[in-house]
Amino acid sequence: MNALERKAVIPLAGIYGLRMLGLFLILPVFSLYADGLDGVTPTLIGLALGAYGFTMAMFQIPFGWMSDRIGRKPVITAGLLIFAVGSVVAAMADSIWGVIIGRALQGAGAIAAAMMALLADLTREEIRSKAMAVIGMTIGMSFTVALIAGPLLDHWIGVPGIFWLTGLFALLGIAVLYWMVPNPDHSSLHRDVVSRPGEFGRILSNPQLLRLDLGIMLLHGIMTAMFIALPFVLRDHLSIASASHPWVYLPVLVVAMGVMVPLIIMAEKKGKMKQVFLACITMIALACGMLGLLHDSLTSVIAGLFLFFVAYNVLEATLPSLISRMAPIDAKGTAMGVYSTSQFFGAFLGGAGGGWCYGHYDVQGVFFSAAAIALLWLVVALGMRMPVMRSAMMLHVASDADGPALEAALLQVAGIYEARVVPEENVAFLRVDKKLFDRAAVDALLGVTVNGQDD
Incomplete structure (x- = not known):
């Protein structure tokens, strides 16, 4: 990257990372907090956790189109302001419905497509994939940091304090956008990052792409559902105080990240993509089954979390690469838009479905349902044709x-x-x-x- 591109990519990754950190911070703590809200039911806990996914899925592509008409920065600013308003609503809520409305508003500030379009305006074609990879790594780091920082922040400032903090993150993102991100000389339509209305039929009729879209939807559904049950497992079944939950997640995540690297190398460089892909889906099914059966044992919970995080991280890294390689070369932006919409909608379904399962069948219902969904995904993925690595x-x-x-x-x-x-x-x-x-x-x-x- 040249100096101008570095000045664009690093702050844009920071904005994206802060926003996703704000969404992820409540994952490991919200279930325990929501248990004391007025009007709460297990299903509504899940709905509150996943509500952002529904509105983000609905608005992210339209926001991208709007940025083509009125400019990237105004749309990103509006999205961050909506996110901040949603954070304030959730912070001030004393009922579960107030939090649901706040989380839905957070998701309605859907700036992903507009951010990618601005990134494309500010980078050359030959380094754009590297620039997008930087943002992808930032999102992955945000998820990891959130699992550690969320319980600690909950102990210090409570979940309402976390919501206030996420609103501050959004306002900080606006400051970074105008003070640090350069203005592009001109904005263009970039087929490699922006969705085009006329291409949806071609993308949605491609069975290989649909398998991947289904995969990311199920992956994020399983992940969101698990974090409805995991805080209760750690607190109620293993007698670990919520402030100590990071010390369960931290070593598991560190070791899992070390194991994922050789698996990704094996998939990408050694031509073993399908074998690694199917193995990771199997690992998720095994992890969820183990958590369902043996959630009263700390050793079994740690082993199950290890399997899950290894597989989750590998799939998060390889699925976008597969979409890019399988999509028509002149419609990658549309393919990625459908993929992202599926991902966010999966978080919504996982929250609502996981909450319902918890309410009717306790934590084992969540984990066994997640295992069954992973096995269904495995059956679907068996027929997938892997692309030639070009x-x-x-x-x-x-x-x-x-x-x-x-x-x-x-x-x-x-x-x-x-x-x-x-x-x-x-x-x-x-x-x-x-x-x-x-x-x-x-x-x-x-x-x-x-x-x-x-x-």
Whole structure:
């Protein structure tokens, strides 16, 4: 990255990370807190935990489209203000319905698509995947930090204090947006990051992409449901005070992150993606089954959490990569938009469904239901075809280029397996095998320098 790109990517990752940290901080503590709210039922506890997912799923793509019309920063600012208002509503609520409304407002500040569009405006095509990976790592770190910091903050300032803090995070994000993030020279439509209305039919009719969308929905549903039951397991079944819960999560997370790295390398670099993918789904089913059967044993709970976090982290890292490689090369933004919507909707379903299971069948009902869902996912994933590991590239072309003719010529170049030329946007999208790719031939064909972007 050049200096301007670093000035854009680092603060944008910070904004995204603060926002997601605000959403995740209550995961490990909310169930215990909500138990004392007026009007509470187990189902409503789950609904409050997952309510943000429903509104985020509904608004994130429309907010992205709005940013194309009125600008990136105004839309991001509005989203962060809505998030802050939702945090205040939740902080001041003394009933479960007040918290549900606050959490829904938090999710309604859905800035993910607008943030990705601004990131694309401020980065070159050849480093955009790396920039998005930085944001992805920030989200992963936010989740890890939240599991440790959430119970500690609950002990110091309580859950209402956490909600006030998340509102402050949102306002801090607005300050960072205007003081640290550069203004782009111009905003463009980026098919690799932005959803296009006309592409939804093509994406939703692709069975391989639908398997992945279902997978991320089930993964986040299982994760959200588990955190309805886990705080009760640690407090009521294992007699661990809530302020001490981080010392259960911390060593498990640290070791799990160490184990996930070789698994990801095996999947991505050694060509074992499907084997690792299926093994991780199996691990989630085993983890949930173990937690359902043996949640009165600290050793078994730690073992179950270890299996779950290893598998969860690997799947969180590999699913976006698979979406990117399976999506049509000129519609990756739309594919990722549908994927993100599925992810957020999964959090909503997991919260509502997990709360219902807890109310009717206690903690074992949550874990056994999660295990059954993981087994269903495993059956669906067995028929998935893994993509050939090829790289995506974007080329700048003239606006008067003959699209079909140029596509045909590009497909004759060694190492190019897919080509889509969009002259009105001055861009051609390629999927290539870098070991065989004849860069000189493309330079000669187009008379320009090739910019490469790895998936």
